[in-house]
Amino acid sequence: MFRIFAVSLLIAVTFGSAFAESAAVKRESVKSGAWQMTLPLGLQADAAYIPEDNPMNEGKIELGKLLYFDPRLSKDATISCATCHNPFHGFADPGAFSAGVGRQLGGRNSPTVLNRLFSAEQFWDGRAKDLEAQAHGPLTNPVEMTMGSHDEVVAVVAGIKGYGPHFAKGFGDPKVTMDRIAKAIAAYERTVVTGNSPYDRYQAGDKGALSASAVRGMELFNGRAKCSTCHASFNFTDENYRNIGVGMDAKKPDLGRFDFTKNEADKGAFKTPTLRNVDQTAPYMHDGSEATLMDVVEFYAKGGIPNPQLSSDIKPIKLTYNQKVDLVEFMRALTGDVANAEAPTDLPQ
Numbered sequence: 001m002f003r004i005f006a007v008s009l010l011i012a013v014t015f016g017s018a019f020a021e022s023a024a025v026k027r028e029s030v031k032s033g034a035w036q037m038t039l040p041l042g043l044q045a046d047a048a049y050i051p052e053d054n055p056m057n058e059g060k061i062e063l064g065k066l067l068y069f070d071p072r073l074s075k076d077a078t079i080s081c082a083t084c085h086n087p088f089h090g091f092a093d094p095g096a097f098s099a100g101v102g103r104q105l106g107g108r109n110s111p112t113v114l115n116r117l118f119s120a121e122q123f124w125d126g127r128a129k130d131l132e133a134q135a136h137g138p139l140t141n142p143v144e145m146t147m148g149s150h151d152e153v154v155a156v157v158a159g160i161k162g163y164g165p166h167f168a169k170g171f172g173d174p175k176v177t178m179d180r181i182a183k184a185i186a187a188y189e190r191t192v193v194t195g196n197s198p199y200d201r202y203q204a205g206d207k208g209a210l211s212a213s214a215v216r217g218m219e220l221f222n223g224r225a226k227c228s229t230c231h232a233s234f235n236f237t238d239e240n241y242r243n244i245g246v247g248m249d250a251k252k253p254d255l256g257r258f259d260f261t262k263n264e265a266d267k268g269a270f271k272t273p274t275l276r277n278v279d280q281t282a283p284y285m286h287d288g289s290e291a292t293l294m295d296v297v298e299f300y301a302k303g304g305i306p307n308p309q310l311s312s313d314i315k316p317i318k319l320t321y322n323q324k325v326d327l328v329e330f331m332r333a334l335t336g337d338v339a340n341a342e343a344p345t346d347l348p349q
Contacts, residue, residue: 026204030117032056040195040337041204044234047118050190051130054183059169061340064188066166067181069343072156074145075101081138081185084110087341090280091192096288104143107254109288112281114338115274117190118235124270124286126241127260131186136178150178157181162348188340194277197336210333217330220323227300227327229313236275236334243268244314245305246285254287267309279332293328 028045029038035056039045050056067073071080084098084106085091091113097105108124116122122134138144139153147153157163157176164174170187171180199218201209210218221227232238241257248268257266270286284290290299301324303316319327 037191037193037339039193040200040339042195042197042200042234042336043115043118043193047233047235048190049118049120049130051132054132054186056187056190057170059166060171060184060187061191062188063163063166063170064184064186065340066163066344066347067157067185068188070347072160072347073139073147073153075147079145081135082343084138084144085113087338087343090114090277091338091341092281094282096283098144100141100144101146106141106143108286109283111271111273112277113189113192114194114277115192115235117193119239121239121271125257125260126271131189132182135182135185153181154178160348166348191340192338194336194338197276198333199330200336202333211329213326213329214333215330216323217326217328217333220319220327221330225300225317225319225323225327226313230272231275237272239272241266241269241271242311242313243270243307243309244300245307245310246270246289246299247287248305248307248310256286265309268307269309269311275331275334277335277338279335293331294324297324297327 027038027041028043029036030045030048030050032050033055035058037056068081071077071083073080079101084093084100086093093110096109097107098110099105111124116131120130122128122131123137128134128137136150139147140149147156154176163176167176167180168174170184198209198214202215221231228236230238230240230242243256243266245268247253253268255267257269257271258264260266278284279293282292284293284296285299290296297319300314301317301319304310304314
């Protein structure tokens with residue numbers, strides 16, 4: 001059943017009524033037709049992206065959640081969306097590369113699904129215009145879910161009688177199409193949001209929510225370290241693409257967005273990921289090459305890896321060990337509540 005965490009009650013119990021009132025004022029709601037979702041503390045409703053041709057409703061969200069967790073959408077019924085975008089790992093994958101059908105490995109680290117409500121373009125290279133387009137890809141990818149065609153996916157889902165009532169509730173009739181499958185999965189993913197982190201509570205007035213180390217890290221993040229140049233705004237990403245040098249010293253580097261745009265300036269450029277719940281989504285970078293947040297800080301401190309397309313935003317910066325620890329502590333303080341993350345207890349039969 002679709003639900004949103006009741007964070008205001010938790011805040012009231014933990015921090016007292018004065019802060020609870022402040023938090024309640026700052027929480028915003030996203031609306032789509034008759035549907036509405038109250039966002040966790042710290043998220044901004046006006047940044048939400050919901051395509052006009054895929055309005056939200058609870059039936060569609062419930063259907064999408066079932067499809068997201070259903071391994072029968074893969075060739076051998078072993079791989080679901082949740083296999084690589086796992087709720088227990090920040091809706092990402094603990095491996096550098098995810099294993100698909102037959103334990104085949106993909107070529108990039110699985111990015112988190114968290115807070116994709118606030119993003120249009122998807123994948124590290126932005127080749128999918130939205131979540132709906134993204135949902136099509138893994139199903140027929142030869143090293144992921146390996147279905148022979150989208151028609152095969154439709155046939156599998158249509159053959160599960162228990163899905164009929166869910167399609168009827170979400171779309172008005174029980175007809176199964178690939179377009180509807182993708183729209184339902186995208187609708188569910190837009191409800192998987194995170195906020196109400198210690199950082200958010202600090203910003204809302206609870207000055208005890210962050211440790212002294214995290215406060216120093218926040219000041220560095222927004223100041224001399226210039227992390228907020230790219231990891232900007234409430235979701236800690238500007239949703240842009242940059243070359244920071246990751247993997248560019250390889251014999252045959254992954255050229256990232258260039259493979260999609262064919263623009264020379266996009267060689268080695270990848271999307272800036274959100275830092276919300278980043279403590280849960282290791283390893284890091286598009287190739288999973290950095291094992292820990294400290295490794296990531298060290299990578300940026302040295303100025304990335306030089307190459308002709310290196311972003312002008314990436315420059316070496318001298319940081320003491322304690323300052324690096326403070327930055328890591330601040331990033332850990334971005335871990336918050338996650339809405340609608342529980343796997344279904346049963347799948348349609």
